[in-house]
Amino acid sequence: MSARFRKHATEIAGIVSVERLPIGDERGFFERVYCAGELESLTGGRPIVQINRTLTHRKGTVRGLHFQYPPDAEIKLVSCLRGEVLDVAVDLRAGSPTFLRWHAERLSALEHRMLIIPEGCAHGFQTLVDDSELLYLHTAAHAPAAEAGVHPEDPALAIRWLLPVAELSSRDAGHPWIAKGFQGVSL
Ligand SMILES: Cc1cn([C@H]2C[C@H](O)[C@@H](COP(=O)(O)OP(=O)(O)O[C@H]3O[C@H](C)C(=O)[C@H](O)[C@H]3O)O2)c(=O)[nH]c1=O
Secondary structure, three states: OOOOOEEEOOOOOOOOEEEEEOEEEEEEOOOOOOOOOHHHHHHOHHHHOEEEEEEOOOOOOEEEEEEEOOOOOOOEEEEEEEEEEEEEEEEEEEOOOOOOOOEEEEEEEOEEEEEEOOOOEEEEEEEEEEEEEEEEEEOOOOHHHHEEEOOOOOOOOOOOOOOOOOOOOOOHHHHOOOOOOOOEEEE
């Protein structure tokens, strides 16, 4: 059976950009959004246990940067279903050679691409157009007690957002700067 995905490694281990390979015909296209078998090498065979969707009205809004601590650490598979975003993953893994490094890439409804955010990495995005929608597949359920976040404008990360930050939830604005002694997330 021919592959329905093409995987592209990034400069950060585990953060992988996955190209979906749609099958087009005169009606439009068919694409596989997820496949346990083909994506097993990226998910470690963990099942998808929760699927979330967000709609963000205003261009320039930032959501994130979020992660969950073990034992509720999760892998996220993020796709854009409408509009366009700059999707960002930050390596918070203790001992990682790319600790506090980040990877950013545009995801849009017009391209067939998904970003894989591994356990121990924080995820966030900025909308590049109004009314952008994201779909998230999670390998762990939402666990508020395990949730944490890093500030999207933290100078220790120096994330280059493409637009001025137009909107931030009070929760996200309240994430503290990364503390000097922060060792990262032990997985
Ligand atoms: C994540 C989550 C949230 N919620 C509730 C908690 C709040 O009452 C409400 C909004 O949550 P929050 O403000 O944390 O959601 P966002 O800031 O949009 O976070 C989202 O965007 C960033 C970029 C992400 O990576 C998160 O995974 C994703 O959920 O949904 C749930 O009920 N279930 C869930 O799985």
